[in-house]
Structures are given as C-alpha cells and as structure tokens.
Amino acid sequence: MTPWDRLAEELDAWKAAEKTAEFWWRDDDAIDVTPELERLLALRTTLDLPLALAVIPAPARPELAEALKGQTGVDILQHGYAHISHRPAGAKKAELGADRGLWDIARELSDGRGWMVEFFDTDWLSVMVPPWNRIDPEVANLLPGLGFHGLTTFNAREAAGQIDELMIVNTHVDIVDWAGRGGYRGDDAVLSATIDHLAAKRSGSADPYEATGILTHHLVLDDAGWNFIEKFGRFTVEHPAVSWRAAAHLFPMPS
Numbered sequence: 001m002t003p004w005d006r007l008a009e010e011l012d013a014w015k016a017a018e019k020t021a022e023f024w025w026r027d028d029d030a031i032d033v034t035p036e037l038e039r040l041l042a043l044r045t046t047l048d049l050p051l052a053l054a055v056i057p058a059p060a061r062p063e064l065a066e067a068l069k070g071q072t073g074v075d076i077l078q079h080g081y082a083h084i085s086h087r088p089a090g091a092k093k094a095e096l097g098a099d100r101g102l103w104d105i106a107r108e109l110s111d112g113r114g115w116m117v118e119f120f121d122t123d124w125l126s127v128m129v130p131p132w133n134r135i136d137p138e139v140a141n142l143l144p145g146l147g148f149h150g151l152t153t154f155n156a157r158e159a160a161g162q163i164d165e166l167m168i169v170n171t172h173v174d175i176v177d178w179a180g181r182g183g184y185r186g187d188d189a190v191l192s193a194t195i196d197h198l199a200a201k202r203s204g205s206a207d208p209y210e211a212t213g214i215l216t217h218h219l220v221l222d223d224a225g226w227n228f229i230e231k232f233g234r235f236t237v238e239h240p241a242v243s244w245r246a247a248a249h250l251f252p253m254p255s
Contacts, residue, residue, distance in 0.1 A: 003191035004235065010195045014202060015241035021198055022211035023236060024245045026152065026171050027218050028054040028079055028129060032061040039226065040218040044073060047233035050246035052152075054079035054129040057112035057119075065119035075247035076124035077152070078116050080131040081108040098136035106142050113147060127152060127251045133171075140166065150251035154215065156197060156206045169250045171213030172197040175225055184224035211245050 001009075014021045027040060030053050044051045055064065056079045068074060085093035086100050096105060109128070116124055127150030128135075128143055140151060144165040157168045173193045177185040184190075194214075200206035216229060236242045 003187045003195075006195055007191050007235070008239070010198050010202075011236075011239045011241050014198070015239075017202065019202065019208075019241065020243050021201075021239075021241050022243050022245050023214060024052065024169070024171075024211045024247060024250060025049055025214045025216070026052040026054060026077075026129070026247070027216045029083065029217055029219055030055045030064060030079075031059045033063045033067045034219065036218045036221065037064075037067070040216075041067075041071065041074070043226070043230060043233075047230065047237070048073070049233050049237070049244050050075070052077055052125075052127075052247035055116070055119075055124075056080065056083045056131075057115035058082035060115065060119060062119065068120070069123075073246070076116075076120055077127045077129050077150075077247065078109075078112055078124070078148075079129045081112040083131045085132070092134065093132045094134040094136075095131040096135040096139045098138040102138060102142060105139055106146060109142070109146050125150065125247055125251055127247065129153075140164070149254050152213070156200065157210050158207070165254070167251050169210060169213065169247075171215040173213065174215045175228060176217055176220060182220050183222040184228055186224075187228070190228065211250060 011021055030037060050073050052075045054077045058081050068076065080095045082095070084095055087094050087097060126148045128148050129152055133154035135153065141164055143151060149165065150167045153170050154172070154174065155170055156172060157170050173190060175185055175190050177183055194212065197206060197212050201208045201210070237244065
C-alpha cells in the first residue's frame with residue numbers, strides 16, 4: 001500500500017464517520033516578489049485553495065504589498081519581526097524567546113505591526129507566526145496587548161484552542177527536510193505526518209476541531225516539493241470528506 005493509498009483510506013474513514021477533515025495551508029518567509037512567490041501564487045490560483053502567507057515585516061519590500069493587492073484567496077500574517085535568532089550559538093533558533101528584554105521584543109513586534117499596516121493597511125490578519133515556530137509563554141502573553149488575536153506555531157494545539165485571548169491554530173506537516181539538504185521530505189514522511197494528525201483527531205486524542213496545517217516555504221522548495229503540493233491539493237479537494245479552510249475563518253476577529 002502506498003502512502004497515497006493510506007491517506008485515501010484515512011479520508012474514507014472520515015467519510016464513513018460522517019466527519020469533515022479540515023485542512024489549511026501556511027507558507028512562510030515572504031519578503032519580496034520573487035520567481036518562487038510568483039510560482040506559489042500561480043499554483044494557489046490553479047488549485048483554488050486558500051493560502052496563508054506569513055510576511056517578515058522588517059525586510060519586506062513595498063513591491064510585495066503591490067503584488068498581493070487584489071489577490072483573492074490569500075490571507076497575510078505577520079512573521080515575527082526580522083527573522084533573526086537571538087539565542088546563543090548551538091541553541092535552537094528563536095526570535096521570540098524570553099532570553100532578552102520583553103520590552104525590546106514588544107517594541108520590535110509593534111514596529112513590525114506598524115510596517116504591516118503601512119504595507120497592507122487593513123488587508124492582513126493580526127495573527128503572529130513566530131520564526132522557527134518558537135515563542136516563549138512570556139512573549140505570547142504580550143501579543144493581545146500588542147493587537148494580535150491569533151497565534152500559529154507547529155504541532156497539535158492543546159484542546160482548548162485559545163489562551164489569553166489568542167486563537168491558536170497550528171501547522172502539523174512541514175514538507176521541507178530541514179535536517180537534511182532542505183529538499184522535499186518525501187511522500188512517506190509527509191503523508192505519514194498528515195495521516196497521524198488526521199487519525200489522532202478522528203479518535204479524539206488530538207483536538208478534533210483544529211484544521212490540519214500544511215506548512216511550506218516557497219523560497220526553498222525544490223521541484224519535488226512543488227509537485228507534491230500540486231498533487232496533494234488535487235488529491236484532497238476531490239475527496240468528499242475534505243474541506244480547505246482560509247486563515248480568515250480560522251482566526252476570526254474577536255466580537
């Protein structure tokens with residue numbers, strides 16, 4: 001049985017249980033109009049899937065904002081501030097760790113938010129995407145006071161789905177082989193991670209209301225990665241148990 005057969009089997013189990021398997025797509029590290037970004041947007045249009053694009057505000061170029069104007073199906077999120085690690089050499093990278101002054105972090109995130117408003121006006125979501133998917137609790141607690149109502153990292157969320165006025169919706173499947181040469185991780189690894197999260201939701205061992213997040217990084221994708229996204233998109237949209245959700249629906253504005 002191939003990994004794609006096993007995915008079909010899992011989705012069939014969702015259909016048999018009369019449940020809907022929800023997915024969402026987040027792509028990180030947007031800073032400028034590049035051939036890779038243009039390929040990403042074209043593929044999103046071809047597949048007609050909603051995309052959440054995480055923009056790094058400090059190095060972002062005004063041309064990016066111009067290119068994204070009028071793009072339907074694309075929600076824009078804030079990806080930290082400058083995507084610079086402040087951890088010591090040898091430690092896991094993090095920009096939003098509590099190993100430096102919280103006032104300094106708050107100032108950076110506020111400055112980044114200012115850039116987002118200048119670039120995109122109101123056409124973006126006040127959702128924080130921590131670089132390297134790492135944020136210490138002390139920093140996360142700052143986010144509501146800075147105007148953010150959502151947070152997305154990696155791995156299954158706690159069942160409550162919301163902490164300290166922040167809606168949490170994470171990603172669960174990273175298709176890039178960061179531990180290797182940076183290419184596509186391969187169908188076995190990627191689809192196994194997808195199936196594991198779906199099965200955990202279906203059985204109730206993971207929050208059944210959290211959409212399964214597919215994480216990509218357009219600037220480092222190889223052809224195998226691009227081909228996977230296209231195949232996975234077509235494969236899932238054709239299944240009656242699948243629904244793709246936009247970030248704007250997953251992170252609604254507080255009432």
